[in-house]
Amino acid sequence: MSLSALIITYNEEHNIASVIENLDIADEIIVIDSFSTDETTRIAATYKNVTVVQHPFENYATQRNYAISLAKSSWILFLDADERLSPELKEEILETIQMKEAYSAYYFYRTFMFKNTKIRFSGSQTDKILRLFKKENAHYNLDKIVHEKLIVTGKTGKLKNKLTHYSYRNYSDYKQKMIFYGKLKAKEEFKKGIKPTFFHFYIRPLYLFLNKYIFRLGFLDGTNGIIICYLKAFSIYTRFQELKRMNSNH
Structure with a gap:
């Protein structure tokens, strides 16, 4: 083959x-x-x-x-x-x-x-x-x-x-990647007609951070664990900020 x-x-x-x-x-x-x-x-x-x-x-x-x-x-x-x-x-x-x-x-x-x-x-x-x-x-x-x-x-x-x-080459590289993914994900959410609220902007990112850092043991990865878990949560926040912008333009 x-x-x-x-x-x-x-x-x-x-x-x-x-x-x-x-x-x-x-x-x-x-x-x-x-x-x-x-x-x-x-x-x-x-x-x-x-x-x-x-x-x-x-x-x-x-x-x-x-x-x-x-x-x-x-x-x-x-x-x-x-x-x-x-x-x-x-x-x-x-x-x-x-x-x-x-x-x-x-x-x-x-x-x-x-x-x-x-x-x-x-x-x-x-x-x-x-x-x-x-x-x-x-x-x-x-x-x-x-x-x-x-x-x-x-x-x-x-x-x-x-x-x-x-x-993860470095902090800046991974942050830009998470922002890019967040904006793409916002397009998916927009098609579903989702209107972001306080829950989406703050509770969702906080939950993801705590889940990855504490329950998925990110703290055992040291400083790198903090960086990775924070940027994953930041991507969620970016997603819903972009979704808010998209909704306001329509």
């Missing part, structure tokens, strides 16, 4: 070479870029086994479905530019797609890194995501435009080796 690796990018010049070289198990690599203003596409184009396609970014679900449509292989592997496969996970992926009784899709558990420090708690303990699947059996739900949901026809399984996610 053949494998297409798909990477969605925007201004990932610091990651793109490393992630492409990490995907040496793929039969083809396609970079779907939403018109980066840095060197992302130039760097990606220097690799002979990589196809670079520029496509306007509407939301993650639409962009991922477009990427799937470009793939030539029967199996799809999605990887973010800040994610890496271990040698053990690469071997497990190759073994899995050759199985006659392989399921339609597979979850990866992820290890989160803050700079070069492993995040063990803060809500990351049980994180898993569908990233490996048969092209003909899956597509992304267009109603979920951030933290997009893969709709799978057939059974799903789990791989035992973890995917490493270098999602």
Whole structure:
């Protein structure tokens, strides 16, 4: 069975070479870029086994479905530019797609890194995501435009080796990411007709922070745990501020 690796990018010049070289198990690599203003596409184009396609970014679900449509292989592997496969996970992926009784899709558990420090708690303990699947059996739900949901026809399984996610380069980088996600999530809430109240602006963020920091043991991650839990809560606040703005304009 053949494998297409798909990477969605925007201004990932610091990651793109490393992630492409990490995907040496793929039969083809396609970079779907939403018109980066840095060197992302130039760097990606220097690799002979990589196809670079520029496509306007509407939301993650639409962009991922477009990427799937470009793939030539029967199996799809999605990887973010800040994610890496271990040698053990690469071997497990190759073994899995050759199985006659392989399921339609597979979850990866992820290890989160803050700079070069492993995040063990803060809500990351049980994180898993569908990233490996048969092209003909899956597509992304267009109603979920951030933290997009893969709709799978057939059974799903789990791989035992973890995917490493270098999602927290620094405070500023992660804050901007949380603001971006919050604004996208506001579009989902707007479609549902939600009108934000005091509860949404203050109780929801406070609850999320306390849940991640205390009940999901974020305090055991030290200073990094405080930063991560705070910024996740801040994203909730940003979401409803954006939703308030959208409602006031309509």
